[in-house]
Amino acid sequence: MKEVRQVQVDRRLARGLRLNAHKTMSTTAPIDTSLRPKRLIVGVKQQLGAPGEILVATGDRVRAGQKTVAAGEPPSAAMHAPLDGTVSAIEDRALPTGLGKAIVIEVDAVPGETVSSPPGYLDVTLLREAGIVGLGGAVFPTGDKVTYADHCPTLLINGAECEPYISCDDMLIRERAASIARGSVCLMELCDAHECIIAIESDKPEAFWAMTGALHELDDNRLSLAEVPTVYPAGGERQLIQVLTGLEVPVGSYPPELGYLCQNVATAAAVDDLVRTGVPLTHRVVTVTGEGVAQPRNVWAPIGTPIADLIAHCGGYTGDVARLIMGGSMMGLALPSDTIAITKATNCIVVETAEEIRGDFSERPCIRCGDCAYVCPATLLPQELYRHTVSHNWEQLEALHLNECIECGCCDVVCPSHILLTEHFRVAKRGARVHAEEVRRAERAADRFSEHERRLEAQLVAQRAQHETLKATARNPLDRAAALEAAKQRAAAKRGAPSES
Ligand code: SF4
Ligand code: SF4
Structure with a gap:
């Protein structure tokens, strides 16, 4: 068995900040996979680019994984029902990005039988049809990103989760490192990359060792591991390239022009799920954290879960809630209400108390x-x-x-x-x-x-x-x-x- 190749990172992000991470409160328990909300509010447009045609109507029965919205003109990706249930409405609802069309699904009390059907191939059309998008927050359709970056020599798998409070990628790497590694190989083959660097921040030793083990098992010397310094925002696409290579992506240019295609670790895991089981993107890991929630943790959540259900699943509010944020404390979006549902872009919900946001601003x-x-x-x-x-x-x-x-x-x-x-x-x-x-x-x-x-x-x-x-x-x-x-x-x-x- 060969040694896992490690990329030497001797460069530092010239700018940025060292911030208090606030991550340990959500990383003590494993990812919770038991959430089954009664109702899902699935936004029709959840990715950059145009949505396609809605394929279901009010009153329709839907099966978990069934396509509900077709992919539109590129860039785009399809949407699917995350769980078995009945469509009770297709109407405008408050979504994280504002008012938008949503498919409301009343979830069956008893889950139906899941049938695994591996597709036996992988191409960009399948990625679009399976609704795979960048899960680092940008939600750019992965099939289109790979198409635009055809023949990119280096694939960067981004596990540098630098923003305070968010720990979903860290926990995913700890628990599903092998899946991320396999998905990375699939993505490499799709974009004709010669090498793949998986970048993990230095403050995530458990994730780093889990990935080291997975790469040992995989035994593919095209994949290597890089430990990047914990500086915010080293996890940004351009900043990660600068940290790893010293190259600055010029203003007005994109990373593929320099030969780098970036994908998030969760996207790689979603690609592996698709290849092995045929399951489209219907769930994601969401960090539910902050002093205002009773049991902070990471939850494997169906897309469309109302935030109130997520909070209730994590023990409910502690009673002193000052602000609800979707995303991390630095780049997140303050939400007006917890009736809003999560989307493919939702990596974290922070429930902040008055103590956490104290100060004269x-x-x-x-x-x-x-x-x-x-x-x-x-x-x-x-x-x-x-x-x-x-x-x-x-x-x-x-x-x-x-x-x-x-x-x-x-x-x-x-x-x-x-x-x-x-x-x-x-x-x-x-x-x-x-x-x-x-x-x-x-x-x-x-x-x-x-x-x-x-x-x-x-x-x-x-x-x-x-x-x-x-x-x-x-x-x-x-x-x-x-x-x-x-x-x-x-x-x-x-x-x-x-x-x-
Ligand atoms: S928010 Fe914009 S202007 Fe401010 S530090 Fe970040 S990149 Fe620079
Ligand atoms: S006061 Fe604020 S905005 Fe003005 S230069 Fe200083 S940091 Fe920048």
Whole structure:
């Protein structure tokens, strides 16, 4: 048996933060697989790109794994019923990203028999049809990502779960390392990669050793393991490449242009499940944590589980709940209610108490200390971006690469003026998109107007020329008679009658 190859990582992320991890509270128990909610609210669109056609109707019986929404135009991925049940409604519901169409399923009290049917092959169409998307949070359809990154020499499997509170990847690696390794091999073959590096942060020794064991078993020397330093946000795609290789992905470029395709460990495990059992993506591991939940842990949850059910499954609230966050404490989204259901993008629910979010956070004016620029992992100038977001200076925001902001929240943490920079940037990105659309619309209207003007001008020139000809013939009676005769002949020829002459 060969030694597991380890990639030497001697580079550090130039920027970023060392944060209090808050992970141990959810990693003491194994992943809980016993959750079976009574009702699922499955959002129709859960991935980047377009959704396809809804394939079920109210009143339909659905089986676990049955396709409920077809994949749309690429990039896209299908959706499936996570459990057996009956569709009770297809209607707009509050989803983490806002109001959207959802399929509501009343789950059968007794689970039906599961039939395993391995597909016997794997291609990008199967990935799309099985609803596999990036489970690190971006939810980009995996089949399309692999297609775009065809012939990428290096596959990076991202197990660097750097954000505080989230431990779902850590626990998945500890418990299903072999599955992740097998799924990585499948992904390597799909994108023609020569090597695969599985990256795990240095503060996850159990996961690291579990993966070392799995790679020993697999005995495929194309796969290697890298222990990356625990710096937030080393788990970001671009930051991970920088940590591992020292290469910076240039502004406006994507990792495959440098020869790297990144996939999350949970995505690799989902690919392995698909290949071995034919089961599409219907469940994911969700970390339920924070001081506000009685029994923090990781749960294998059906997609569409209402958050209230997840919390109840973990012992309920402790009584002192100040904020509910979907995602981690840095990049997560504050939720208005626990009736919202989880999606494929939901890796964590943090129930924060007033104690966890204590402090005076009233914003004060920027003192131009430069701390935000010092920590920004995307090497942006947050204070300058902030200045231009306030004045809605869209051109300057574009010039300062607002879209390269990964919304990591590092600048917020260090800002002595407590300016919620990341929130300003999120809003500004939406504003910039609206502005760009308005500019495009204005340009299209201007193009249409100039085309209209050009035609009018051409018509006017033709009319003037005709008018000049008529004027000239009207001045000369002989020409006029000849023109009259020619017109008569033309009319007669049209009727098929002989002319008088
Ligand atoms: S850290 Fe805050 S106060 Fe300092 S420059 Fe940045 S925005 Fe201004
Ligand atoms: S939120 Fe954006 S601007 Fe702030 S540190 Fe992160 S990448 Fe930089």
